[in-house]
Amino acid sequence: MLDLPDDILELPGRSPVARDVARRAGVSTATVSRVLNGSAGVRADKRDAVMRAAQDLGFVANGAARALSTRRFMAVGAVVPNIENEAFVRVLSSVQDRLRQAGYTLIAANAGYDLEDELREATFLLERGVDGLMLVGDIHHPDLHARIARSGIPMVQTFSLSQEHPCVGFDNAASAARAANYLMDLGHRRIGVISGLRKDNDRGGARVTGIAQALAARGLRLAPEHDIEISYGIGGGRDGFRQMLAGGVPPTAVICGTDQIAFGAMIEARARGLSVPGDLSVIGHNDSDFSPFLDPPLTTIRIHSAEIGHAAGDHLIARIQGRPAVRLTEIDAELILRASTAPPRRDAG
């Protein structure tokens, strides 16, 4: 290597490196590194000199070099089905909270409810060298877990519970069943479901199953024409409820996969001259910002996204740092009662 004399090193274009700081402070790069990290066992005068030199030069350590050397990238990845979905955004935001405190960065990616895409995105993150990975749900591409295992980094699944893998979530079937039971307690007998896409989506699937089982447990059944699967969003909710009405005998209550869908269903119901909750009770999922303000305010299953995120973040950090972490954390979902649910009309048989 061509070793330049010390005095011509202030090349303007080059951003300063540890070597420059060392030179300026009259120490070695080893000492610079010690000061800028743990500081353990460096004499005060040298430490100050290094600090000042770093300050003066505006030194910023090169993350790649540090990552290469420590084998720690100081980042964790998260792949969520839809990065624009409120619930996932909240989780990402709270995971990031925790990570940030531990000095880690969150890199989020979008899987678009597609297993292949999820695999691609996860692989991409793995290549980047993330130190941990957060996924949503328990259904993934068959190769995904093998790939994660090979990379040797910790992984945690969220939003649903899993027998196989570390997870932070809740029992989607049970919480949806609770909503169904609540409706049946009110006297409803014809209960419908409008869910988002269920393909490769264990949360959606489990919720419908839970509802069907709760109905069965009381001798009722989820009629096929009352079991609707649509795309997410308010428009989806309208379409879904329209389809349901087209099916014949209308339900007296519907449970929806998200509050957006519930909102859409309510709009469509009103457009058809049905009053909520008079003619139709509606329950959503997620407790979105707007839900308390709808007309009527929406009964919904609140998912504690922030708690899920915090727990998932803590779990990953712990395992990255070699500390023990619980394999399964259950964060209970909560049924928030508002005015969109009521007993069915007497004549609704």
Next chain:
Amino acid sequence: MLDLPDDILELPGRSPVARDVARRAGVSTATVSRVLNGSAGVRADKRDAVMRAAQDLGFVANGAARALSTRRFMAVGAVVPNIENEAFVRVLSSVQDRLRQAGYTLIAANAGYDLEDELREATFLLERGVDGLMLVGDIHHPDLHARIARSGIPMVQTFSLSQEHPCVGFDNAASAARAANYLMDLGHRRIGVISGLRKDNDRGGARVTGIAQALAARGLRLAPEHDIEISYGIGGGRDGFRQMLAGGVPPTAVICGTDQIAFGAMIEARARGLSVPGDLSVIGHNDSDFSPFLDPPLTTIRIHSAEIGHAAGDHLIARIQGRPAVRLTEIDAELILRASTAPPRRDAG
């Protein structure tokens, strides 16, 4: 360095590196690198051997080493005021779209409408070695631009226009003025504003200024009691409109900083027995998902978030790759007319 004999290298715990692939394919690491990247000028048989070896071993290049070597981190950072805000999420999502196509990763951070925090987060990203940076707005911590400049990476500001810095955005003052003019054309004379926090927020500030100027241009003025600043969200909108009514003579129309705020204002108006748009016209900002479905559907200024994101992404990629890029891109905001606006009542003077 202790050079292990070639035959004991299948240590299970260690993930494979280029050296392993090279050995298995009977080539040098240089060739491995050539194959895995550009592939230029490698004989077909060797190329295949490398490909196969990499496949067999499940080789994944170490991103940190690559970044260190190429001086490219292949990631760009984005710092937005609120990562849970719909408009910013949409921009992030569309920036990521573009970056992903170019092989780059997006790392998003949250500044919480605080200049110090924004500086901290941006610095954090800079330390990571991001190759480019996206910011929101034209008001930043005094040290921020210096720091970015020192790191030598391209930066682009979004959502507003700037004289000083590269930007992709729109004229917040002009678009808000357009809304005000529309209301005045309908005959409104008492127009109010409910904006989110304006501190260190040039978008919010510019909108109010634009409205005030539009009013002034027609001999009207924005009464102080009709100029309300609140926190974001539906609750904020309700509070804001309540405050406005407490101010004395009620306005016949309000322009709100977001559709959430507008929604809140509409709720509060109705609670006070005012009909929209009969007694009060309401205009929002952003054209949120739910806005067409409100009752009445909300007139709003649609911000083309996806276009902003795409343009910002393209701009950064171009500059990272050393290609020229336009300094200022203006993405027009659009006034979407729906049913929440109408002429004022005749007797509303």
Next chain:
DNA sequence: ACGGTTTTTGAAAGCGCTTTCAGATAGCCA
């Protein structure tokens, strides 16, 4: 078959940081 090209290829030098290891210093007690 041979000299001159044109391709391919591998050795080795980094990229900038951390960390080990041994030597240098400082501190302490007698």
Next chain:
DNA sequence: TGGCTATCTGAAAGCGCTTTCAAAAACCGT
């Protein structure tokens, strides 16, 4: 002050990849 221990410190070896440079191999026209 000397000797021994406890602290500090710097040289140097990596981390795993890319890339230059020169040597080796393949190709070509005669």
